[in-house]
Amino acid sequence: MTASLKKKFPRGISPVGIAVLMAVVLIVWLLLGDWRSASDEAPMAQQVPAQKVHQVETRWSQAQPITREQVLQGQLQPWQQVRVMAQVTGRVAQILKQQGEQVTAGEPLLLLSDEGRGQELEQARAIFRLRQKELASARKLRASNYVTETEIIRLEGEVARAQADLSAAQLAVEYNRPVAPFDGVVDRRYVEIGELVQPGAELMSVVNVTQLKGTAQIPQQDAHKVEEGQPVIIRLLDGRELSGEVRFVSLAADPQTRSFYVEVEADNPELWRVAGGSATLRIQLAPVLAHQLSPALLKLGPDGSLGVHAVDDEGRVVNYSVEVVSITDEGATVAGLPTNVQIITQGAGFVDPGQVVDTLVVPVGDDAKDPDMVESQPLPGMGAAE
Structure with missing residues (x-):
């Protein structure tokens, strides 16, 4: 057996060495095959997963x-309201207009005692006429150089002073009869006949309510929406309504509230007693x-x-x-x-x-999938598009 193996393999090479040599040849052949395949074929592109579409x-x-609408809570005021006050001392001699009566501008409201003001007016008139005659005579003499220019100037000053005294006396007499400052109604009377009044004392209150003035404050974030001339619906506490329009919007905000003052004008043809009360101002904005x-x-x-x-x-x-x-x-x-x-x-x-x-x-009107899905319907208060 040993002798036969020695005859098949050359001398000096054992079967183990042959096996190792064959293994090395096999590994080299495999490596050469992979290298050739890599050089002949491009690598496969990396596949990116497709993005999911929701x-x-x-x-x-x-x-x-x-x-x-810009809804504001405000109050109504008379379009005009004045407290007529005494400007001279005197007693109430006669009451010419009672509470609730209509008055026109310049119409007397009551009569105060004269307290000597009439006589002072007559005296002022006489002095004024005297000073005028003195000045006229001096100017004639000046033409003949009998009076100096300084004397003429002094007399002109006397005439001016007399004229001022006359105007003051005339006003004092006119103040005996306080008058209405505008067309309106006597809303309150604060004095009685025989009562002594001093300058500054309140006599009557006159109001004009044929028009009303609505006032309110608008927040600064909404001030840009409101402009002069916009129509306004004024709703009273009892449900009645008045029509008006914006008359004024302030340019500067109140430093305390950071809001802007808005003023509305409304007609009050039936003279409703609503001045001084609260109201809701519904300003109609652009559609x-x-x-x-x-x-x-x-x-x-x-x-x-x-x-x-x-x-x-x-x-x-x-x-x-x-x-x-x-x-x-x-x-x-x-x-x-x-x-x-x-x-x-x-x-x-x-x-x-x-x-x-x-x-x-989702089709129009199909609300089976979502109760909130309702097709837009005509909204309240809609009109035709401008």
Whole structure:
């Protein structure tokens, strides 16, 4: 057996060495095969998993014109109101107008005792005439150089002083009969016949309520909406209404409340007794195109503004900033959306602006999937679009 093996293998090479040599040759052959395969074939491209497209439910909403209102709580005042006061000392001699009576501008209201003012007026007139004659005579003598220029100037001053005294005396006599400052009604009387009054004492109060003045304060964030000339509906506490318009909006805010003063004028043809009372001022703002939707669809942005997610014509999510016009039991009415828009009603919380989505449009009137999905209907107070 040993002798036969020695005859088959050359001398000096054992069977173990042959096995090792064959193993080395096999490894080299395998490595050469892998290298050739790598150099002949390009590596397979890495497959990127396809991005998942979210599906959202949407509905089409058509904007409708709506008339907005700025509601303010204010008060009504007479268009004109003055307290007539005494300007001279005297006793009330006669009351010419009673409370509730109509008066015209310049009409006497009562009569005060003269207290010698009539005599002072006559004296002032006489002195004024005397000073005028003295001046006229001096000017004639001046032409003949019998009177100096200085004397003429002194006499002119005396005439001016006499004229001022005469005007004061005339006013004092006129103050014996206080008059109405404008057309109106005697609202209050504060004196009685025989009562002694001093300058500054209140005699009567005269008001003009054929027109009323409504005043209120508007918050600074809403002041830009109100302009002069806008119509106003004034609702009284008992439900009655008056029509008016904005007459004035202050340019500077109150430093305490940071609000702006608003003044409204309204006619009061029936002379309702409402001056001094509270009222609701409903200022009619310019109409806007608005959509009605569920308040749950409103999203709060990073900057604190409200927005609504919708889908554009390319199937991408768009967030529109909106302004809430009103909120009622029927939903929120918002402005700022396109006239015709595809609003996301389900799945808005799982998508971001710019993302492509697959839409499932809910038909108009189909509220089986979402009770909040109601197609925009004509809103209260809507008129034809301007």
